[in-house]
Amino acid sequence: MTAPAPPLPRPTTAPPASASAARTLARCRSLVLPALTTAVERLHPYPGEMAAFSFGWCEVGGTPAAGRPGGGKGVRQALAVLGAEAAGEPGATAVAGAVAVELVHAFSLLHDDIMDGDETRRRRASVWKAYGTGPAVLAGDALFALAVQTLAESHGPHGGAAIRQLSGALGDLVRGQAEDLLFESRPWTGPDAVRTAEYRAMAEGKTGALLGCAAALGAQLAGAPEPVVTALDRAGRHVGVAFQAVDDLLGIWGDPRVTGKPVHGDLRRRKKTLPVLAALAADGSAARELAALLTDNLHADAPDAGPHDAAVHRAAELVEEAGGRAATLAEAHHHLDAARAQLASVPLAPAAAAELLALLPFLVDRAL
Amino acid sequence: MTAPAPPLPRPTTAPPASASAARTLARCRSLVLPALTTAVERLHPYPGEMAAFSFGWCEVGGTPAAGRPGGGKGVRQALAVLGAEAAGEPGATAVAGAVAVELVHAFSLLHDDIMDGDETRRRRASVWKAYGTGPAVLAGDALFALAVQTLAESHGPHGGAAIRQLSGALGDLVRGQAEDLLFESRPWTGPDAVRTAEYRAMAEGKTGALLGCAAALGAQLAGAPEPVVTALDRAGRHVGVAFQAVDDLLGIWGDPRVTGKPVHGDLRRRKKTLPVLAALAADGSAARELAALLTDNLHADAPDAGPHDAAVHRAAELVEEAGGRAATLAEAHHHLDAARAQLASVPLAPAAAAELLALLPFLVDRAL
Numbered sequence: 103m104t105a106p107a108p109p110l111p112r113p114t115t116a117p118p119a120s121a122s123a124a125r126t127l128a129r130c131r132s133l134v135l136p137a138l139t140t141a142v143e144r145l146h147p148y149p150g151e152m153a154a155f156s157f158g159w160c161e162v163g164g165t166p167a168a169g170r171p172g173g174g175k176g177v178r179q180a181l182a183v184l185g186a187e188a189a190g191e192p193g194a195t196a197v198a199g200a201v202a203v204e205l206v207h208a209f210s211l212l213h214d215d216i217m218d219g220d221e222t223r224r225r226r227a228s229v230w231k232a233y234g235t236g237p238a239v240l241a242g243d244a245l246f247a248l249a250v251q252t253l254a255e256s257h258g259p260h261g262g263a264a265i266r267q268l269s270g271a272l273g274d275l276v277r278g279q280a281e282d283l284l285f286e287s288r289p290w291t292g293p294d295a296v297r298t299a300e301y302r303a304m305a306e307g308k309t310g311a312l313l314g315c316a317a318a319l320g321a322q323l324a325g326a327p328e329p330v331v332t333a334l335d336r337a338g339r340h341v342g343v344a345f346q347a348v349d350d351l352l353g354i355w356g357d358p359r360v361t362g363k364p365v366h367g368d369l370r371r372r373k374k375t376l377p378v379l380a381a382l383a384a385d386g387s388a389a390r391e392l393a394a395l396l397t398d399n400l401h402a403d404a405p406d407a408g409p410h411d412a413a414v415h416r417a418a419e420l421v422e423e424a425g426g427r428a429a430t431l432a433e434a435h436h437h438l439d440a441a442r443a444q445l446a447s448v449p450l451a452p453a454a455a456a457e458l459l460a461l462l463p464f465l466v467d468r469a470l
Numbered sequence: 471m472t473a474p475a476p477p478l479p480r481p482t483t484a485p486p487a488s489a490s491a492a493r494t495l496a497r498c499r500s501l502v503l504p505a506l507t508t509a510v511e512r513l514h515p516y517p518g519e520m521a522a523f524s525f526g527w528c529e530v531g532g533t534p535a536a537g538r539p540g541g542g543k544g545v546r547q548a549l550a551v552l553g554a555e556a557a558g559e560p561g562a563t564a565v566a567g568a569v570a571v572e573l574v575h576a577f578s579l580l581h582d583d584i585m586d587g588d589e590t591r592r593r594r595a596s597v598w599k600a601y602g603t604g605p606a607v608l609a610g611d612a613l614f615a616l617a618v619q620t621l622a623e624s625h626g627p628h629g630g631a632a633i634r635q636l637s638g639a640l641g642d643l644v645r646g647q648a649e650d651l652l653f654e655s656r657p658w659t660g661p662d663a664v665r666t667a668e669y670r671a672m673a674e675g676k677t678g679a680l681l682g683c684a685a686a687l688g689a690q691l692a693g694a695p696e697p698v699v700t701a702l703d704r705a706g707r708h709v710g711v712a713f714q715a716v717d718d719l720l721g722i723w724g725d726p727r728v729t730g731k732p733v734h735g736d737l738r739r740r741k742k743t744l745p746v747l748a749a750l751a752a753d754g755s756a757a758r759e760l761a762a763l764l765t766d767n768l769h770a771d772a773p774d775a776g777p778h779d780a781a782v783h784r785a786a787e788l789v790e791e792a793g794g795r796a797a798t799l800a801e802a803h804h805h806l807d808a809a810r811a812q813l814a815s816v817p818l819a820p821a822a823a824a825e826l827l828a829l830l831p832f833l834v835d836r837a838l
Contacts, residue, residue, distance in 0.1 A: 144641075148647040213611060217604035236585035239607055240647055246611070247640035250618050254633045264631050265622045272615035279608055280514040363534060440552075 123464035126457045131178035133193050134200040138179070140224035141201050141252050145244050152229050152241035156208050162232050174224070177465055178316040184461070185320025185334050187454035198256030202268055203316040205249035210275060210312070212242040218284060225362055246272075252299040256323075264322045267331070278307025285374045290382060290396045298379050302343055302433075305376075310342020317458075330417030330448045331443070337444035337458075342435035344466045347430050350375035354418055366414045369421075372396070376433065378417075388424035391422035392417060420452075438466060489834035494825045496550035502568040503563050506547070509569050509620050513612050520597050520609035524576050530600050545573040545833055546684040551831070553688025555822035566624030566689035570636055573617035574680060575746045578643060580610035584819075586650060593730055614640075631688045634658050638685035646675025651687070653742045658750060658764045667745050670711055672803075673744075678710020681833075685826075705812035705826075712805035712834045714715070715798050719741035722786055723795070734782045737789075740764070744801065746785075749794030756792035760785060806830060 142153050154160045160167050179200035186196035214220070215228040216238055222228060230238035241315075255264055281304035285296050318335035352361050354377055361367075368375050382393055383464035395417050421427060442460055445455060510521050518778035522528045528535055547568035547701060554564035582588070583596040584606055584636035590596060596679075598606035621633055653664050720729050721736035722745055729735075736743050749760055763785050809830055813823060 144647040149644065149646045149650055165579050178577050216607055219604075235603065236587075237651065239610075240644065240651065243605075243610075243614070244641075244644045244648070246614060247637060247644050250633070251637035251641050254630070254637045257630070262622070262625075262633075265618070265630075265633055269615060269622045273612075273619050276517065276608065276612045276615050279512040280516045280612070283514055283605065283608065454762035457489055 122460040130183040134179040146389045149241040149244035182320035183315035185317040186324040189324035189326035191324035199319035202253040205237040209245035219434040243258045271311040274307040274311035294343040305346035310339035314338030333448040337441040338460040340441035344434045347434040377426035380429035381424035382422040392420035490828040498551040504566035517609040517612035549684035550688035553685040555696035556693040556818040557689040557692035559692035561729040564688035566838035570617040570685040577613035639679040642675040642679035654722035678707035682706030691807040701816040705809040708805040710803040715802040745794035745798045749789040749792035752792045760788035
């Protein structure tokens with residue numbers, strides 16, 4: 103229980119992308135960006151500017167973003183492209199799907215930031231903070247509608263199946279977000295406490311569904327047989343859970359200079375993350391002390407009241423002592439292995455499969 | 471310019487539905503309700519409760535709504551059913567489309583109430599007021615995703631075209647809402663003032679797109695030829711503009727006992743509605759006095775500061791004197807006529823066409 107946890111994968115420095123993963127992301131980005139830009143240009147100028155801001159393409163007011171790479175890593179578009187290539191078709195086959203998953207991802211970030219009250223995103227103001235809540239709701243809706251429209255209009259022979267894939271993932275994504283919202287009001291201990299299995303299901307929906315959908319959609323649009331589509335979907339879902347586990351580790355023990363978040367940030371915010379839930383589920387004195395600390399000392403009626411530094415520091419120690427850190431790291435490794443096993447379970451084009459495998463640890467290892 | 475305006479269609483009493491329109495709505499409601507209920511039951515229980523609340527099926531907490539009919543009139547589902555019947559197929563052909571448009575309508579009301587800060591909807595608390603903004607954003611997203619999923623899973627031979635129809639309408643709906651939000655910050659007069667043509671385009675997107683889509687979707691799912699689908703879409707869009715025009719009239723001159731809104735409510739809120747815009751676009755002393763009144767006396771920096779009753783009353787007089795009321799009523803009649811002309815322009819099954827025609831004035835004549 104109190105065995106020293108194995109080290110986090112490079113938790114205190116910015117993890118360098120493997121050269122191969124970085125090449126893959128850059129290649130897929132240049133394949134998809136023209137279509138993504140064209141799609142966003144179809145939006146009404148008002149939500150269009152908010153969308154471009156959220157992609158890091160412009161500042162508030164519409165002036166082009168100066169000298170910053172901007173936006174996310176484009177992980178989902180890369181998974182879509184690689185999904186098509188793994189099914190033996192050119193990556194271009196997947197472009198409409200790649201655009202759709204990037205738009206859905208942007209939509210979900212916009213609306214999640216409203217729900218979670220997050221004022222920053224990728225070291226800039228979040229859209230609701232920069233433009234207001236109502237406009238940010240609208241911009242999210244516009245991105246959502248555009249995602250469906252883009253895929254629906256990509257008349258291929260497999261468009262129907264692709265739309266079903268995307269709409270199923272959208273449903274799972276919303277379910278995951280609903281669970282996450284409800285976790286906040288549940289107790290730390292007792293019969294209504296959040297179980298780690300529930301947490302896993304939430305992470306699979308909130309983070310895994312769209313990653314799985316991205317890869318599956320690429321294969322779908324390339325006409326891959328159903329087992330290949332399913333294996334890619336499952337692989338992406340496992341990656342999502344692994345990502346969430348590592349994200350939770352970084353949320354407690356990550357270097358603020360790397361994560362952009364305060365030390366022990368998730369404990370300060372009393373977030374129900376996997377390390378804490380796993381620690382509480384353990385038996386022993388550390389778990390009991392942690393439960394008492396979370397219930398009493400870290401409790402605050404005012405959501406903004408920051409608990410005392412010492413209590414937060416002690417909670418982090420107790421989570422580690424009760425095995426929460428080790429269990430979470432094990433969980434991440436388990437799901438990465440499961441993702442690899444899914445990829446190995448079906449015949450895939452070797453070059454694309456190798457790129458997918460090289461991408462996996464990179465996906466998990468840093469903020470997407 | 472100051473000719474007395476023709477009377478509004480029953481502006482001061484609750485307009486009784488024609489017996490025929492009421493029968494049509496009830497018939498379509500019983501055809502669609504089982505599938506709508508089944509769809510909503512697929513939602514996660516949290517957004518599911520908010521969705522059921524928004525349909526008037528339950529109270530906050532989930533207890534069934536007692537003794538109230540609840541929800542809207544089900545106009546969109548009726549248009550979908552009649553669209554299929556007009557194309558010569560049973561209304562059941564359109565059920566997935568009918569469910570989808572009702573879900574999209576519910577989504578748009580939820581999110582619009584957040585954007586507009588409206589605290590009530592159909593004489594109950596709006597969802598954001600009852601459950602909070604974040605949860606209401608989520609519930610809207612869940613309804614949106616479910617709408618797409620429902621239609622995407624309705625494997626028929628025409629599913630692809632139906633999804634394209636719906637996603638196109640979603641895009642137009644968001645554009646209309648974006649315009650409406652932007653109108654708020656535009657001036658009453660001068661080169662940047664909102665022109666009546668812009669207002670019409672906003673209303674067509676915000677209200678007409680989904681009404682048109684509903685009817686077109688029904689025909690689409692029934693395998694109707696493209697000219698029939700297009701004519702039904704256009705008819706619904708005209709109805710949407712007519713509805714918005716009448717809604718604007720009721721927002722100024724409607725009986726508060728019927729509308730549930732304060733006397734001259736839209737003037738108090740300084741809303742840019744068609745009667746005001748048409749009045750301002752007129753030449754003459756009333757238009758000039760109105761412009762001065764709106765710019766000076768009715769202006770308030772604090773959005774909640776209610777302007778003086780006398781000024782509001784005078785503004786309403788001036789709108790009427792400048793011809794804004796008459797122009798808006800003419801606009802409504804023009805678009806109703808245009809909708810009828812669209813229905814007459816293509817071959818439709820006579821019974822369904824008759825029901826559609828009987829429904830038209832009812833759609834326009836009251837809050838949907």
